[in-house]
Amino acid sequence: MIQIDEARIRDHLGEMVRGTVEEALNAMLDAEADRLCGAGRYERREGRKDTRAGSYERSLDTRAGPVKLKMPKLRRQTFETAIIECYQRRESSVEEALIEMYLAGVSVRRVEDITEALWGTRVSPGTVSNLNKKIYAKIDEWRHRRIECDHPYVFPDGIVMKRSWAGEVRNVSLLVAIGVTTDGYREILGIMEGPKEDKSGWSMFLRHLADRGLSGVQLIVSDACRGLVESAAEVLPEAQWQRCVVHFYRNVFSLVPSGKVREAAKMLKAIHAQEDRKAAAEKMQAVIAELRAQKLAKAAELLDEHGYETLTYYGFPDSHWIKLRTNNPLERIMREIRRRARVVGAFPEVASDQFEPVSTRAGSLSLMTRRGRATRRERRRG
Template sequence: MDSQVRQGTTQLIEQLLEAEMQAHLAAGWNQRTQSRRGYRNGHYRRWLRTPHGVLQVAVPRCRQGRLDCSAIFDRYQRRIADVERVLRHAYLLGTSTRATAELAEQVFGGCVSHQTISRLLRWLDGQLAAWRNQPIAPVYRVVYVDGMQVDVLGGDRIVMLVCGQRQDEQLDLLDFCVSTGEQCRQLLGELRRRGLEGVELFVSDESGAIRSALEEVYPEVPWQHCSFHRLSALRDDIGPTEFRDAMLAEAACVFRCPSRQAAVDAALAWARRWKASAPWAVQHFMTDLTDSLRFYSLPEDWWRRVRTNNPLERLIRTLRMRLRPMGCFHDHPAIERAIFGQLLRWHKIKLTHNT
């Protein structure tokens, strides 16, 4: 920005501050009046970041009390709203805090640390807390649970996400957390406390932590083992053999049968056909196969949607792609801010769950 514009902006701000001081003292320079409430005491310097660059502003000081500069800039906030909004939006577009700090330096002038950017992003904490305290209406027939790995200083962490699907196929994120097995139970327990009832089916992979938490918090709700994950495990069990593709193709047909009984019959026929070729793979696939056939308990128009965890997997793939440029996170709050900000930005989070 041209220096003349910065100079003019600085003069305008200082004139406004002088007017504030005159109103505060109820007297002008060297004015003798009975209504005077104090005396001037020079100036002090403040640095103010604006869209025009970094400005050095002379703030008037008085002997009695302190001038309220809130009309111009907050006492503890040196960046005006326009600058903050740009920096926050840059972060939500998928840049790291360091990259956002570099952007601020290039665009607005001056040096901004990545710690300062992190502090600017704490506005998300209040929105996240409010969102997590909202009641959840019983409108979700199927709920998906899955996790994604996130890079954190000191070691990777798993973020558990819970999504609900409505009758119209709309997918809403209900909550998430940086998880351990215990936190997964707490997450589901909190969802139940907030009103997540009437669920007819939970869908996830075969994670022991997820399944244990579901059995404890929602023991009455059936669990669907994602058929895609079951087929992926079968592929690994078969190994690189010449009959792998044919064996997998026939196994996949089990989950496309017109009824649950037809699926069971198809699975038994498949097992008899391939048992001699890959006995361990067949045994593993058939173990608890009914867990992957729970989707047949729902109406037929739901089968394609709920036999796998794909709706949530697609969301996770997009989220992972958007988080990758942010690099490694420093702590759990930083992860939660990034995820919440991204999902809020592209409308995967509803600010209310009661509609």
């Protein structure tokens, strides 16, 4: 029987592809050198501008694998080619793939393993970090872009992340907001880092959105974060506030014995299943009376004081109710942020050697220099 070694065939084909890519690139470099010289190699003509001075080897990682390039050297001018950028060590598609992998939540160690499996070469963590710097400018440009159209519905929320700062790991809040346009499309309005979810942080974030052109906001859907609610009333006074029903249910369940949570959930869901606000308010009063009859006074008191905050959505088109009762449209994005940030653990400080705050315009954590950090280390040692 004839046995076919598929692994050897793949290796042979891969070597053929690498050889072809290497030969083609070197031919293109030679043609570029001939154009700069004004004549071919060893060709004598009057219009010749320069002559060859040998070549030097340079490695380049491509999708076909690592290749060796012979970079021509000229006597009178510096050889500059449009084929490969100066100091470039990887094909642009390879660099884009590395950036995409990191942004997708792949750890640096996994990036090293993947690149070795795909292209036969490993990249260092520093290489991945340097490549990511190329997109920082685009990210900052996106964060400060102009918000063009009206967004009647806005869903803000925050998530706690870990940040390394001056040798310590601290909690910082990542403030996120999405909006729904008049055409019904969701759009991420902005993301900003702040020390915590307090009034000052939310005020700065909402003002940042308003300065960029956020307008036409009719309803803000969020949890009962006091700083967010107060800031929204000041920055966007014309917008109404809808308390997230799911978060409110959890607040009520915390005041109910575990054996009665299922029954309490049915009663609460019945409130928000009514056909209009008046019927929902009447049903709420009936549920409050039932909770008090079951000696659940604290749960009844919470529903009596803040239950009306979950009925704001009734003032909008009924086809939108199911999407406006909670901030679930934003929860999917928050889960994705957690998933992609989990492999990092604690994000490193951005400006370790400068008098710049780590956080963005939402407020600075502190202003520390290299000398200040050294002083802190000395104190700990003492």
